[in-house]
Amino acid sequence: MNIYQQEQIQALQMVRQHMDLLDTTENIGDFDVRAQTREYLAFRSDAETFFKRWFERTCSKNCYGSRLSACCTKDGILTFWADVVINAGQMEKDELDQLEMTITSPKNEYKCIYLTQKGCAWRIKPIICEMFLCSEAECSVFNANPEAETIRRELEERKKTFTWPDRLVLFEVLEKIFIDAEFDSPLMYMHKSPGLLRLIRQRKSAGR
Numbered sequence: 001m002n003i004y005q006q007e008q009i010q011a012l013q014m015v016r017q018h019m020d021l022l023d024t025t026e027n028i029g030d031f032d033v034r035a036q037t038r039e040y041l042a043f044r045s046d047a048e049t050f051f052k053r054w055f056e057r058t059c060s061k062n063c064y065g066s067r068l069s070a071c072c073t074k075d076g077i078l079t080f081w082a083d084v085v086i087n088a089g090q091m092e093k094d095e096l097d098q099l100e101m102t103i104t105s106p107k108n109e110y111k112c113i114y115l116t117q118k119g120c121a122w123r124i125k126p127i128i129c130e131m132f133l134c135s136e137a138e139c140s141v142f143n144a145n146p147e148a149e150t151i152r153r154e155l156e157e158r159k160k161t162f163t164w165p166d167r168l169v170l171f172e173v174l175e176k177i178f179i180d181a182e183f184d185s186p187l188m189y190m191h192k193s194p195g196l197l198r199l200i201r202q203r204k205s206a207g208r
């Protein structure tokens with residue numbers, strides 16, 4: 001396994017073994033972890049509906065059908081700790097066992113380790129994948145359907161309310177719960193990326 005695979009499998013195994021941390025955590029200050037997770041899943045459902053309605057045909061024809069799958073690049077997908085936690089909470093045990101096998105023995109050596117014959121192996125795929133649209137697809141859909149571009153902008157704004165730490169957000173809290181329990185992973189970008197850490201410091205010094 002390369003370093004990317006090792007980081008992914010370690011994160012998934014740590015999360016699986018300690019999902020009870022989430023069951024015992026309801027609130028952090030005013031932040032209701034379960035309510036926020038439900039809201040996030042509702043957002044993801046809306047994002048998926050948007051993709052299916054406006055982009056699925058274009059992407060299937062231009063990319064998946066031709067087996068190009070250009071967006072599912074090898075070891076290029078940044079997965080957040082919260083992506084792993086949320087996805088693990090939505091998959092059954094046997095599916096998660098299968099996901100571990102997918103990480104350790106990927107089917108395609110030139111593509112993302114999670115890309116299988118049936119598509120992406122995640123139930124709730126990484127947020128970066130959910131929100132990614134290539135510029136060709138965007139141009140072709142948005143030029144013909146300006147209303148789709150408006151909905152897309154609204155989804156981008158909703159995404160930030162879970163992932164952009166200029167306020168306390170779900171992606172940060174899900175890391176904090178595990179960090180407080182002395183877990184560590186390179187996937188904890190909210191607490192390791194210099195840019196995101198700066199934002200959190202600014203927020204805290206502004207008393208938010």
Ligand code: SF4
Nearest residue numbers: 072112114115120129
């Ligand atoms: S995680 Fe899934 S959607 Fe994202 S790049 Fe890999 S196979 Fe594609």
